Amino acid sequence: MSSVAIRTHNLTRTFGAIRAVDQLTLEVRQGEIFGFLGPNGSGKTTTIRLLLGLLQPDAGQIEVLGFAVPQQASEVRMHTGTLLEHSGLYERLSAADNLDYYGRIWRIPAAQRRERIRELLEQVGLWERRHEPVKTWSRGMKQKLAIARALLHRPQLIFLDEPTAGLDPIAAAAFRDDLRALAEREGVTVFLTTHNLDEAEKLCHRVGIIRHGRLLAQGSLAEIQRHDTLHLEIIGRNFIPSVEAALRSQPTVRRVEASDTHLMIELASSSDPAPLIKLVIEHGGQIEEVYRKQNASLEEVFLTLMAEETTYAH
Numbered sequence: 001m002s003s004v005a006i007r008t009h010n011l012t013r014t015f016g017a018i019r020a021v022d023q024l025t026l027e028v029r030q031g032e033i034f035g036f037l038g039p040n041g042s043g044k045t046t047t048i049r050l051l052l053g054l055l056q057p058d059a060g061q062i063e064v065l066g067f068a069v070p071q072q073a074s075e076v077r078m079h080t081g082t083l084l085e086h087s088g089l090y091e092r093l094s095a096a097d098n099l100d101y102y103g104r105i106w107r108i109p110a111a112q113r114r115e116r117i118r119e120l121l122e123q124v125g126l127w128e129r130r131h132e133p134v135k136t137w138s139r140g141m142k143q144k145l146a147i148a149r150a151l152l153h154r155p156q157l158i159f160l161d162e163p164t165a166g167l168d169p170i171a172a173a174a175f176r177d178d179l180r181a182l183a184e185r186e187g188v189t190v191f192l193t194t195h196n197l198d199e200a201e202k203l204c205h206r207v208g209i210i211r212h213g214r215l216l217a218q219g220s221l222a223e224i225q226r227h228d229t230l231h232l233e234i235i236g237r238n239f240i241p242s243v244e245a246a247l248r249s250q251p252t253v254r255r256v257e258a259s260d261t262h263l264m265i266e267l268a269s270s271s272d273p274a275p276l277i278k279l280v281i282e283h284g285g286q287i288e289e290v291y292r293k294q295n296a297s298l299e300e301v302f303l304t305l306m307a308e309e310t311t312y313a314h
């Protein structure tokens with residue numbers, strides 16, 4: 001089994017003039033909690049539906065748990081659990097009956113079903129309340145039960161579409177704790193969507209940031225923050241090795257590429273390039289031109305995302 005749980009290449013899906021998912025190339029590793037982060041309408045749900053083979057792509061490739069989608073979508077659905085827009089719970093049934101019902105659908109034998117239901121309900125702290133009808137429960141409790149339902153058949157991968165939407169901060173934190181513990185214990189890969197940066201930071205090993213169907217960045221938050229870089233290109237003469245050495249010794253400098261007439265310097269975007277230019281001159285370099293290029297910072301990306309969320313929020 002490959003160590004990659006989900007892989008897409010140039011995945012594209014349009015609805016009329018809207019490019020809901022636009023050349024998405026994504027990799028989710030096995031065993032990680034991957035956060036798919038983006039504002040309303042950015043293409044998160046469409047991506048999940050494509051990964052599950054519920055929607056046909058216009059272009060691109062999808063591989064989930066080693067299966068090609070949409071060709072092998074039924075295998076994918078057998079090995080995955082989902083918590084999408086609807087929890088899938090029956091309000092009038094008790095928690096135990098809800099899980100028992102789904103356990104039968106998955107054809108889990110009775111003794112194993114009972115054991116699995118107990119194990120899951122104990123893990124989310126709901127075992128004592130298993131006989132209560134779900135309709136009397138809080139949203140946070142229902143959401144924990146919904147996760148137990150998604151995990152019932154021991155899937156290798158679960159998809160959660162905004163699992164903490166509508167939960168108050170305390171319930172959301174409790175849900176995250178349970179999810180983290182369950183994911184670790186079950187060794188399950190989690191693909192979850194959120195528009196909450198704070199949530200992604202607390203819960204996810206890696207994230208992908210999507211906007212207008214396009215992936216802006218993917219990696220651990222630390223890796224994405226490293227892209228927050230100022231590139232300084234200096235053209236001139238006499239950029240001797242001591243110039244390069246002096247630049248490298250500066251704590252703000254992340255990388256230097258040097259030739260006699262050309263310096264490429266990468267530094268944290270918040271740092272001031274002026275002292276570096278002075279340093280080059282002090283070491284005998286003759287500067288003719290300086291160009292600077294700044295990558296969008298993680299914070300900028302998120303602020304844009306959040307601003308859009310406010311605009312579209314209903």
Ligand SMILES: Nc1ncnc2c1ncn2[C@@H]1O[C@H](COP(=O)(O)OP(=O)(O)OP(=O)(O)O)[C@@H](O)[C@H]1O
Pocket residue numbers: 015018019020038039040041042043044045046047
């Ligand atoms: N069945 C459809 N028909 C037409 N347009 C659609 C359909 N499904 C999605 N879209 C459009 O595709 C874009 C992406 O939608 P999607 O639901 O994937 O976004 P999202 O990031 O999941 O949003 P949210 O956070 O609000 O759930 C939106 O512009 C949406 O209106």
